[in-house]
Amino acid sequence: xxxxxxxxxxxxxxxxxxxxxxxxxxxxxxxxxxxxxxxxxxxxxxxxxxxxxxxxxxxxxxxxxxxxxxxxxxxxxxxxxxxxxxxxxxxxxxxxxxxxxxxxxxxxxxxxxxxxxxxxxxxxxxxxxxxxxxxx
Amino acid sequence: xxxxxxxxxxxxxxxxxxxxxxxxxxxxxxxxxxxxxxxxxxxxxxxxxxxxxxxxxxxxxxxxxxxxxxxxxxxxxxxxxxxxxxxxxxxxxxxxxxxxxxxxxxxxxxxxxxxxxxxxxxxxxxxxxxxxxxxxxxxxxxxxxxxxxxxxxxxxxxxxxxxxxxxxxxxxxxxxxxxxxxxxxxxxxxxxxxxxxxxxxxxxxxxxxxxxxxxxxxxxxxxxxxxxxxxxxxxxxxxxxxxxxxxxxxxxxxxxxxxxxxxxxxxxxxxxxxxxxxxxxxxxxxxxxxxxxxxxxxxxxxxxxxxxxxxxxxxxxxxxxxxxxxxxxxxxxxxxxxxxxxxxxxxxxxxxxxxxxxxxxxxxxxxxxxxxxxxxxxxxxxxxxxxxxxxxxxxxxxxxxxxxxxxxxxxxxxxxxxxxxxxxxxxxxxxxxxxxxxxxxxxxxxxxxxxxxxxxxxxxxxxxxxxxxxxxxxxxxxxxxxxxxxxxxxxxxxxxxxxxxxxxxxxxxxxxxxxxxxxxxxxxxxxxxxxxxxxxxxxxxxxxxxxxxxxxxx
Amino acid sequence: xxxxxxxxxxxxxxxxxxxxxxxxxxxxxxxxxxxxxxxxxxxxxxxxxxxxxxxxxxxxxxxxxxxxxxxxxxxxxxxxxxxxxxxxxxxxxxxxxxxxxxxxxxxxxxxxxxxxxxxxxxxxxxxxxxxxxxxxxxxxxxxxxxxxxxxxxxxxxxxxxxxxxxxxxxxxxxxxxxxxxxxxxxxxxxxxxxxxxxxxxxxxxxxxxxxxxxxxxxxxxxxxx
Numbered sequence: 001x002x003x004x005x006x007x008x009x010x011x012x013x014x015x016x017x018x019x020x021x022x023x024x025x026x027x028x029x030x031x032x033x034x035x036x037x038x039x040x041x042x043x044x045x046x047x048x049x050x051x052x053x054x055x056x057x058x059x060x061x062x063x064x065x066x067x068x069x070x071x072x073x074x075x076x077x078x079x080x081x082x083x084x085x086x087x088x089x090x091x092x093x094x095x096x097x098x099x100x101x102x103x104x105x106x107x108x109x110x111x112x113x114x115x116x117x118x119x120x121x122x123x124x125x126x127x128x129x130x131x132x133x134x135x136x
Numbered sequence: 137x138x139x140x141x142x143x144x145x146x147x148x149x150x151x152x153x154x155x156x157x158x159x160x161x162x163x164x165x166x167x168x169x170x171x172x173x174x175x176x177x178x179x180x181x182x183x184x185x186x187x188x189x190x191x192x193x194x195x196x197x198x199x200x201x202x203x204x205x206x207x208x209x210x211x212x213x214x215x216x217x218x219x220x221x222x223x224x225x226x227x228x229x230x231x232x233x234x235x236x237x238x239x240x241x242x243x244x245x246x247x248x249x250x251x252x253x254x255x256x257x258x259x260x261x262x263x264x265x266x267x268x269x270x271x272x273x274x275x276x277x278x279x280x281x282x283x284x285x286x287x288x289x290x291x292x293x294x295x296x297x298x299x300x301x302x303x304x305x306x307x308x309x310x311x312x313x314x315x316x317x318x319x320x321x322x323x324x325x326x327x328x329x330x331x332x333x334x335x336x337x338x339x340x341x342x343x344x345x346x347x348x349x350x351x352x353x354x355x356x357x358x359x360x361x362x363x364x365x366x367x368x369x370x371x372x373x374x375x376x377x378x379x380x381x382x383x384x385x386x387x388x389x390x391x392x393x394x395x396x397x398x399x400x401x402x403x404x405x406x407x408x409x410x411x412x413x414x415x416x417x418x419x420x421x422x423x424x425x426x427x428x429x430x431x432x433x434x435x436x437x438x439x440x441x442x443x444x445x446x447x448x449x450x451x452x453x454x455x456x457x458x459x460x461x462x463x464x465x466x467x468x469x470x471x472x473x474x475x476x477x478x479x480x481x482x483x484x485x486x487x488x489x490x491x492x493x494x495x496x497x498x499x500x501x502x503x504x505x506x507x508x509x510x511x512x513x514x515x516x517x518x519x520x521x522x523x524x525x526x527x528x529x530x531x532x533x534x535x536x537x538x539x540x541x542x543x544x545x546x547x548x549x550x551x552x553x554x555x556x557x558x559x560x561x562x563x564x565x566x567x568x569x570x571x572x573x574x575x576x577x578x579x580x581x582x583x584x585x586x587x588x589x590x591x592x593x594x595x596x597x598x599x600x601x602x603x604x605x606x607x608x609x610x611x612x613x614x615x616x617x618x619x620x621x622x623x624x625x626x627x628x629x630x631x632x633x634x635x636x637x638x639x640x641x642x643x644x645x646x647x648x649x650x651x652x653x654x655x656x657x658x659x660x661x662x663x664x665x666x667x668x669x670x671x672x673x674x675x676x677x678x679x680x681x682x683x684x685x686x687x688x689x690x
Numbered sequence: 691x692x693x694x695x696x697x698x699x700x701x702x703x704x705x706x707x708x709x710x711x712x713x714x715x716x717x718x719x720x721x722x723x724x725x726x727x728x729x730x731x732x733x734x735x736x737x738x739x740x741x742x743x744x745x746x747x748x749x750x751x752x753x754x755x756x757x758x759x760x761x762x763x764x765x766x767x768x769x770x771x772x773x774x775x776x777x778x779x780x781x782x783x784x785x786x787x788x789x790x791x792x793x794x795x796x797x798x799x800x801x802x803x804x805x806x807x808x809x810x811x812x813x814x815x816x817x818x819x820x821x822x823x824x825x826x827x828x829x830x831x832x833x834x835x836x837x838x839x840x841x842x843x844x845x846x847x848x849x850x851x852x853x854x855x856x857x858x859x860x861x862x863x864x865x866x867x868x869x870x871x872x873x874x875x876x877x878x879x880x881x882x883x884x885x886x887x888x889x890x891x892x893x894x895x896x897x898x899x900x901x902x903x904x905x906x907x908x909x910x911x912x913x914x915x
Binding site for chain 3: 249250251253254255257314317318319321322323325326327352353354355356357359360361363364367371372373374375380381382383386390658663
Binding site for chain 1: 726727730731733734735737738741742744745748749751752767771774775778779781782784785786789792793894895898899901902905906908909910913914915
């Protein structure tokens with residue numbers, strides 16, 4: 001049986017927690033401050049990076065994960081599968097328009113007759129407000 | 137000695153040493169029990185009830201398909217019938233079937249534990265299941281659901297009827313499944329008997345562990361998907377609606393991120409049972425213990441990387457299609473590893489063809505057919521032709537229905553004497569097993585043929601050229617139903633006899649056979665200590681003395 | 691032909707049954723570690739539940755960047771930042787409560803838990819102010835979106851996600867308040883000691899996760915550029 005040795009570690013005291021809270025508040029200020037600058041496509045990445053530093057502090061100190069390796073594995077494992085979900089979905093979402101069968105030069109129109117990129121009625125494929133064409 | 141403290145600890149008094157069925161009396165003692173065995177049985181009867189409900193729906197569907205054109209119901213009713221059949225069988229029967237019913241009962245016994253880690257959570261999980269089941273059934277009054285159990289948008293977000301209720305039911309049932317998973321992982325980590333390392337763990341526990349991993353990692357995503365669908369219906373939030381800038385194929389990504397791993401929630405427990413039954417009835421140590429154990433975990437983890445093979449024809453990008461098709465083939469490897477190891481276990485074993493073993497061998501055949509036909513569907517190019525045909529219907533019934541159900545029956549026949557302390561009529565049980573096997577194949581083999589010839593799934597009408605095969609399939613469904621009812625009757629008939637089965641009728645080596653049949657409320661008089669592995673069938677020169685009787689005050 | 695021998699369990703003889711130990715566990719340590727694993731597994735399910743929304747948000751954001759950026763200007767980042775600080779401080783008081791429980795200081799435990807509860811309440815009050823402001827302006831999810839004078843179309847989608855994500859988070863805050871109130875009640879009854887403080891620790895973990903999710907929600911909702 002594995003033991004996480006939670007009890008064997010000295011109990012973290014108020015001083016450490018105080019320091020962490022200070023760091024978190026400072027990082028919140030940085031989050032707001034940094035949002036003024038435009039990093040182009042990296043904007044979200046930068047914001048998420050700062051958030052992740054804050055999240056790591058909360059997880060490691062407030063949630064005691066630095067003394068709790070086993071549960072840290074569980075938690076990081078969960079985040080890993082969330083990453084799989086996002087990235088594998090993006091395999092499709094981000095390549096749907098760019099990767100086409102070799103004999104097609106432009107995106108396939110889902111419903112022939114419907115305008116590309118304009119709203120259509122569900123089911124009929126016709127532009128909104130137009131009567132559906134009933135095939136013979 | 138120990139008894140005084142045990143009594144003290146749980147307040148059952150003298151009942152603590154009666155078997156769990158008789159320790160306390162009355163309906164209320166069952167409804168408020170936190171005993172994993174009683175909860176397992178409550179799950180078992182609920183699952184049997186819904187299996188009969190879903191099965192009757194299946195019989196009606198097959199009867200409707202006896203002739204092209206209307207036979208006994210109209211098209212609308214047909215859509216609702218197959219949706220309800222799918223939803224009931226998936227969410228109420230197959231997913232909870234083995235883990236929540238048999239797993240709850242057997243897992244703590246296998247580990248030598250008194251109970252699962254969180255008994256009250258376990259009972260909560262059962263009641264959530266009941267609430268979810270009632271919600272699902274209430275859609276019958278609300279006008280039925282005609283979307284199929286996959287609830288694909290945009291149809292599901294626009295059609296009427298009780299879609300929202302059915303979707304919320306599946307959401308609620310997800311919690312039940314999550315709680316079972318949390319319970320099992322904590323139990324396997326922390327409640328093992330002293331001396332039981334990870335590789336002394338019976339393979340059933342490994343299978344349950346892998347299953348629980350998927351339940352925990354995938355089910356929440358289903359929950360949020362279904363909530364989004366309800367939001368789409370109520371608020372038109374737009375995420376799945378192309379008219380509003382959303383993406384209906386995204387729904388399929390969300391849905392299959394759960395529902396493909398859920399396929400392994402269905403098959404891993406089945407494999408787990410087979411891994412227990414085959415060594416016991418071959419009287420041989422399991423071949424390739426570590427390979428079987430790790431392949432369970434590999435299936436669980438790889439299962440998260442392949443979901444979009446359900447979507448090859450949905451308008452997904454070819455790039456993603458190629459990746460998902462490629463990874464899907466890898467899933468076949470751990471599955472095949474298991475099959476080869478089971479066969480190697482049987483090789484030169486002393487095989488006794490008792491009912492559980494017959495079911496296990498049926499499983500091997502049916503799972504192999506189901507698994508291999510899966511490869512046809514994993515291949516991008518063939519799937520374009522076979523997608524949404526009866527080939528797919530037959531494939532997933534072989535894997536989900538056939539393999540899962542037959543493994544459940546194998547486990548039920550194997551552990552029945554332990555659960556109830558009574559033996560069923562073995563001869564009749566064997567005949568029922570044969571009938572189930574014949575009926576199942578007669579129902580679904582013709583569907584492979586139909587599918588490869590172009591019979592689309594979920595159609596109410598069909599061309600006359602398919603009728604012969606449809607008739608064959610319908611007749612098969614009657615044989616299957618007869619076999620299942622016979623099986624149930626044989627098992628239930630045994631309950632009328634007196635308890636009196638030896639604690640270990642099959643000669644099993646795992647810990648549950650150390651307990652009495654049926655076990656006492658706390659499973660073991662004293663914490664058992666492991667002295668050999670779970671499948672140790674080497675001859676033992678010196679029998680180990682059990683000192684169970686010591687310490688019992690009469 | 692037996693698999694095992696049995697040994698009488700020692701614990702029952704040597705110790706009196708410690709308060710808070712459930713019958714099926716061998717000792718307090720096994721109980722604590724089991725419930726901790728259970729709690730972390732539950733937190734993982736929470737992460738994936740919210741994760742689905744985050745993935746949906748990310749994909750829709752990348753599909754309609756202009757609409758999302760235009761829509762987020764209707765949010766007041768100062769209120770968001772205020773709520774971030776409130777939650778961070780409440781996380782701090784929560785972890786101090788756990789510390790007080792670990793060191794067996796009943797009065798401090800109750801004090802810290804009460805502060806946490808009040809801060810959670812403050813968070814909900816700020817949330818209420820924000821929501822009522824949005825309702826007033828017609829900044830509502832999906833088909834109820836009725837804001838006048840938009841120049842960029844499709845902003846309803848941002849508010850669909852805004853309300854679903856902050857709404858689900860708000861429900862979690864409310865559930866956390868119920869759990870903290872329960873802890874306060876139990877602490878006053880003297881249930882907890884330095885030997886038995888599992889429930890405080892578990893609710894604490896849950897509360898930190900609620901904080902953690904907000905840490906990500908804040909820049910994604912209020913600070914888009």
